[in-house]
Amino acid sequence: MSCENEGKTLLLHYGELPPAEAAAARVHAEACPDCRRLLAGLARAEALLAASDAPAPAGLAAAALERALAGGQGLLSWLFIDWRRAAAAAAGVMLMFAVFRGAAPQPRAVSLETIEAGLEDLEYSIYQARVDFSTREIQDFDYEYADMESGKDSV
């Protein structure tokens, strides 16, 4: 059997009640056996947590910083590092597109083999793009940039 005021007693314990409500909740908690049990349980658990918490090992923060700075390169790195996830997402979008497009005039069945073949093609093209990306020279980017610039001028 539990007290229907337990929610307020919890909020009181964690200092989340406004002062006016806190005073009334405190009076209740002192008189209510269920709420006293609740507070005793919290106090016991918190004491054991505090007694057995350990500080983070030396060097962990520095290692985390180094890895975070190396790994936090945004969407592009996410796509290239986790290309399987990207492939799955793209395949899902393609599948939905195919289903909706086919459903408009007349439903068209998509065989499992077709989907698997499409997935393989997609995985390969992402793999290829990843390889291209890692082996490209800065001149390639310069060339493409110049190409885009000239395209912009002609518009």
Added chain:
Amino acid sequence: MERNTDDMSPQGEDNNDAELVRAFRGGDEAALGELIERHRDRLYAYLRRLAGDGSGRHCPQSVSRALRVADAGAEDMFQDTWIKVARNIGAYREENKFSAWLFSVARNTAMDALRRRRPGNVSLDAASAGDTMRHGVPVPLGRPLAETIGSAEPGPEAAYEASESRRAIDGALAELSPEQREVFLLRHYSGMSFREIADALGVPIGTALARASRAAAKLRDKLAGEI
């Protein structure tokens, strides 16, 4: 860049975090280092509990080994959390507390890691060989004696008491449902309010409070007479 991040009041800490986040977004990499330092111990302690998640509960003779595996897991989760923070810092909205966002990221990271681990990917047998895998590289579970002598680590008696406390509380936490454990640990370590926890978990605040009160009642029953 000169920053004033000395205000240690709860409101001041939130403001300091926000200032550090702005600096990091502006390209100041040291600001991320400061954020990591500020949240280091609480975040590590939280992840250590999640990584423990009942380790060794059914295998008392392997408790200390299981706890070492849990600590290694917590270190991985800690680093993965900060990688995700750095990568997704653009998604953090300043009207929310940074610590609430950080612990939500940490929770999700831990859940992913635990899901991968569940089928038995990290076994006590693997630990008995003396090594566990970290980022694909084996690392020793125990630390050489030379590293611990003269360090700031507790002496044998204090270490024994800490390990007994940990065994007791981890055993009791393992008896909670995952939902109860999640709310209780988030409230204890993150400093998030129940409202923020409810928002992060996508449940009404009454549900979060009910889970916490059931957790407290169970913990009291389980811990009665411990130590």
